[in-house]
Amino acid sequence: MNPLISESVECLDxxxxxxxxxxxxxxxxxxxxxMLYNLDEFRAxxxxxNDNFKGLQTVAVKCNPVLNLLKEAINNGxxxxxxxxxxxxxxxxxxxxxxxxxxxxxxxTIKELEYALNLxxxxxxxxxxxxxxxxxxxxxFTIEKQESLSLGLRINPQVGVGKFEDLSTGVPTSKFxxxxxxxxxxxxxxxxxxxxxxxxxxVGSQGYEMExxxxxxxxxxxxxxxxxxQLDGQIKIFNIGGGLPINYNSxxxxxxxxxxxxxxxxxxxxxxxxxxxxxxEFGRAYWAKCGVIVSKVEYTKTSGHRNIAIVHVGGNICIxxxxxxxxxxxRVSIFDGKGEFKSGLNDDLYQTDLAGPLCFASDLIAKQRxxxxxxxxxxxxxxxxxxxxxxxxxxYNLRLAPPIYNYNSNLxxxxxxxxxxxxxxxxxxxx
Amino acid sequence: MNPLVSESVECLDxxxxxxxxCIExxxxxxxxxxxxxxxxxxxxxxxxxxxxxKGLQTMAVKCNPVLNLLKEAINNGxxxxxxxxxxxxxxxxxxxxxxxxxxxxxxxTKKELEYALNLxxxxxxxxxxxxxxxxxxxSGFSAEKQASLTLGLRINPQVDAGKLEDLSTGVPTSKFxxxxxxxxxxxxxxxxxxxxxxxxxxIGSQGFExxxxxxxxxxxxxxxxxxxxxxKQQISVFNIGGGLSVNFDTxxxxxxxxxxxxxxxxxxxxxxxxxxxxxxEFGRGYWAKCGVIVSTVEYTKTSGNRNIAIVHVGGNMCVxxxxxxxxxxxRVSIFDGKGQFKDGEQDGLYVTDLAGPLCFAADLIAKQRxxxxxxxxxxxxxxxxxxxxxxxxxxYNLRLAPPIYNYNINTxxxELVKxxxxxxxxxxxxx
Numbered sequence: 001m002n003p004l005i006s007e008s009v010e011c012l013d014x015x016x017x018x019x020x021x022x023x024x025x026x027x028x029x030x031x032x033x034x035m036l037y038n039l040d041e042f043r044a045x046x047x048x049x050n051d052n053f054k055g056l057q058t059v060a061v062k063c064n065p066v067l068n069l070l071k072e073a074i075n076n077g078x079x080x081x082x083x084x085x086x087x088x089x090x091x092x093x094x095x096x097x098x099x100x101x102x103x104x105x106x107x108x109t110i111k112e113l114e115y116a117l118n119l120x121x122x123x124x125x126x127x128x129x130x131x132x133x134x135x136x137x138x139x140x141f142t143i144e145k146q147e148s149l150s151l152g153l154r155i156n157p158q159v160g161v162g163k164f165e166d167l168s169t170g171v172p173t174s175k176f177x178x179x180x181x182x183x184x185x186x187x188x189x190x191x192x193x194x195x196x197x198x199x200x201x202x203v204g205s206q207g208y209e210m211e212x213x214x215x216x217x218x219x220x221x222x223x224x225x226x227x228x229x230q231l232d233g234q235i236k237i238f239n240i241g242g243g244l245p246i247n248y249n250s251x252x253x254x255x256x257x258x259x260x261x262x263x264x265x266x267x268x269x270x271x272x273x274x275x276x277x278x279x280x281e282f283g284r285a286y287w288a289k290c291g292v293i294v295s296k297v298e299y300t301k302t303s304g305h306r307n308i309a310i311v312h313v314g315g316n317i318c319i320x321x322x323x324x325x326x327x328x329x330x331r332v333s334i335f336d337g338k339g340e341f342k343s344g345l346n347d348d349l350y351q352t353d354l355a356g357p358l359c360f361a362s363d364l365i366a367k368q369r370x371x372x373x374x375x376x377x378x379x380x381x382x383x384x385x386x387x388x389x390x391x392x393x394x395x396y397n398l399r400l401a402p403p404i405y406n407y408n409s410n411l412x413x414x415x416x417x418x419x420x421x422x423x424x425x426x427x428x429x430x431x
Numbered sequence: 432m433n434p435l436v437s438e439s440v441e442c443l444d445x446x447x448x449x450x451x452x453c454i455e456x457x458x459x460x461x462x463x464x465x466x467x468x469x470x471x472x473x474x475x476x477x478x479x480x481x482x483x484x485k486g487l488q489t490m491a492v493k494c495n496p497v498l499n500l501l502k503e504a505i506n507n508g509x510x511x512x513x514x515x516x517x518x519x520x521x522x523x524x525x526x527x528x529x530x531x532x533x534x535x536x537x538x539x540t541k542k543e544l545e546y547a548l549n550l551x552x553x554x555x556x557x558x559x560x561x562x563x564x565x566x567x568x569x570s571g572f573s574a575e576k577q578a579s580l581t582l583g584l585r586i587n588p589q590v591d592a593g594k595l596e597d598l599s600t601g602v603p604t605s606k607f608x609x610x611x612x613x614x615x616x617x618x619x620x621x622x623x624x625x626x627x628x629x630x631x632x633x634i635g636s637q638g639f640e641x642x643x644x645x646x647x648x649x650x651x652x653x654x655x656x657x658x659x660x661x662x663k664q665q666i667s668v669f670n671i672g673g674g675l676s677v678n679f680d681t682x683x684x685x686x687x688x689x690x691x692x693x694x695x696x697x698x699x700x701x702x703x704x705x706x707x708x709x710x711x712e713f714g715r716g717y718w719a720k721c722g723v724i725v726s727t728v729e730y731t732k733t734s735g736n737r738n739i740a741i742v743h744v745g746g747n748m749c750v751x752x753x754x755x756x757x758x759x760x761x762r763v764s765i766f767d768g769k770g771q772f773k774d775g776e777q778d779g780l781y782v783t784d785l786a787g788p789l790c791f792a793a794d795l796i797a798k799q800r801x802x803x804x805x806x807x808x809x810x811x812x813x814x815x816x817x818x819x820x821x822x823x824x825x826x827y828n829l830r831l832a833p834p835i836y837n838y839n840i841n842t843x844x845x846e847l848v849k850x851x852x853x854x855x856x857x858x859x860x861x862x
Contacts, residue, residue: 107741130730323750429856
């Protein structure tokens with residue numbers, strides 16, 4: 001009996017078809033690695049979110065700023081949450097309606113604020129100094145313009161840390177938002193400015209149980225209800241960032257938007273009874289599981305009893321996985337040269353490192369993974385790469401960012417979403 | 432007596448003058464953050480390396496691929512070590528001669544090898560499969576062309592890791608090079624191919640004592656001598672990567688090129704007696720301490736008794752520092768709005784987070800650092816940023832890469848080395 005279990009994981013049917021199609025169509029003749037999406041998966045998730053949450057669903061641009069994927073988001077009834085001026089420009093370029101753009105950034109400069117306030121998108125204010133600047137700009141606007149504005153304060157509920165300290169944005173010392181401890185200042189701000197019609201919070205997604213998120217929301221809701229008592233229901237928009245962690249351990253989506261929606265409906269019915277416009281800002285939950293990276297295996301070797309396969313995906317595109325090993329472990333599947341899945345169920349298994357293309361030792365997309373023998377003609381598929389990876393692409397070693405395709409499972413076709421980065425673009429960055 | 436010691440560190444005079452000049456010139460009116468180099472420091476280092484180590488000094492392009500800084504390297508008698516095809520193209524674009532370009536990459540594709548072999552740069556082979564591809568290409572060359580080539584095998588001496596496992600490239604299971612355990616095959620490869628005139632090793636720099644590096648060199652030298660006895664001195668080029676750890680703890684350069692060279696001269700005199708062309712590949716050793724990042728402070732706040740100052744430098748530029756806290760701690764200095772250094776010894780010190788511009792909680796360029804009170808008009812200087820920062824730039828949140836200036840200590844003028852990234856370039860990357 002073989003006590004080892006293969007870590008070349010079984011995966012959804014579309015992925016197997018997609019890699020087959022990629023090989024058949026010769027995509028790998030010119031490209032050593034590429035990204036594959038299944039946009040039907042994304043559309044289903046967007047629909048589920050829209051069905052379960054009334055109000056406005058926005059997508060966090062930071063997790064996936066690719067132009068054609070932003071356009072896809074618009075086509076599926078989503079707005080855009082932007083965390084920087086660059087993301088705001090990207091969202092405008094994609095064609096989001098300004099009333100559906102939410103500008104959350106911890107470092108909005110005066111020029112950026114002038115731009116955004118003139119544009120008329122929703123802005124969530126990070127701190128009192130920023131508010132001061134905003135008040136000054138708005139004071140010069142016409143009454144009509146002032147009344148048309150919707151701004152919010154980002155409140156830090158100062159709750160406990162989730163599993164990932166790095167992503168826990170609502171802890172007592174978080175750099176984000178205005179801490180709950182400044183209750184008086186917060187109330188004053190709303191009193192002083194009638195265009196503060198929204199409230200915003202974000203405690204993090206990955207590593208949080210739904211209960212923790214909901215506790216934070218309840219905390220802020222109490223404050224909001226108090227303020228609305230005093231100020232005639234001034235706060236009409238309740239903006240919740242994040243909230244849904246992703247399951248990286250299998251192909252299953254868990255928890256779901258439906259489950260999260262039900263929790264919120266039960267614990268915070270005010271969000272669904274017409275008292276507020278509920279704005280959500282999911283990112284990872286829409287995109288992560290819809291996309292994979294597939295790379296050729298360029299070389300294989302053995303060293304010190306370790307099997308090593310060298311691939312084109314590593315710390316160029318998967319920064320957290322490489323730099324924070326072993327926290328962001330990504331599942332992989334091995335396919336042979338013809339695109340057949342190698343499960344390793346009836347084969348010998350080997351402790352294998354899948355080494356990335358970068359020039360440092362820990363650039364390993366998978367470390368000591370139990371896999372069937374990986375060959376030079378094989379392909380490696382890395383799962384759950386649809387969010388936060390392309391968006392944080394690193395130029396190290398001047399590796400080119402890959403092309404992105406959609407696998408259209410209805411037509412069994414590949415559709416280009418974004419061409420790969422060119423050498424000229426790369427050189428320009430450093431010239 | 433104040434038992435607390437300020438972590439707003441004293442620094443070299445040129446840095447004080449440089450930031451003063453920037454403020455005077457109004458640089459920060461248009462740019463929220465910039466890089467500043469002192470190229471005289473670089474020139475002095477290049478000179479020291481060239482004087483102490485005969486042979487060919489190359490710089491690791493991976494640590495600093497900025498075009499005008501590569502040109503500066505050429506002007507200072509350095510060649511280029513390139514770790515990818517992109518870096519090779521960059522080196523050519525800068526104007527390095529092919530004979531002074533060393534192509535080390537763990538993932539050279541067939542097309543890249545064809546290009547490099549036709550170009551005639553030095554190529555260090557990572558593994559036997561790559562060698563097979565190369566042998567095939569070269570067998571198609573004329574005898575004259577073949578005789579003109581210089582290639583090496585990268586030998587992994589399979590030694591212990593240094594303090595930083597992530598950067599220990601010569602351990603038994605390293606993904607790099609051909610393990611020493613394959614001695615017979617290595618000897619056979621040299622025997623088979625008379626154009627294999629070089630040997631290459633690289634065990635890492637940061638976190639290694641010089642002694643460890645020299646031990647690894649000795650180990651490989653033993654093998655080389657054996658081969659040279661058998662094959663009539665076929666190996667005439669000895670290529671050592673890395674080897675010099677950089678001191679991030681103070682302004683002092685230690686160890687120095689002189690010290691390293693003396694160690695080598697003492698322990699491995701064969702490298703200096705004409706038996707070999709000694710090729711070095713320093714990167715961090717040349718550049719790290721020559722450059723700083725300076726950012727405006729956009730906002731300040733207090734949360735849960737933590738002082739927080741929000742700046743424009745974080746995980747966009749300093750990937751390792753942010754993602755691998757606390758390993759790559761970077762020293763900082765605070766300057767007031769007029770460019771005067773604030774040491775905080777008189778004023779009181781506060782536990783402060785310097786928060787970067789990115790949208791995740793751990794994006795802190797300094798965490799719980801003891802600093803004078805940082806105000807909105809202040810500037811933050813981050814030290815030892817001259818290598819490996821802009822080269823690994825991450826697009827996350829579409830933050831723009833900064834402009835780079837040289838502070839000319841002779842003329843006291845600022846010289847533009849590279850313009851900042853534009854929004855158009857950024858948007859193009861995702862379009």
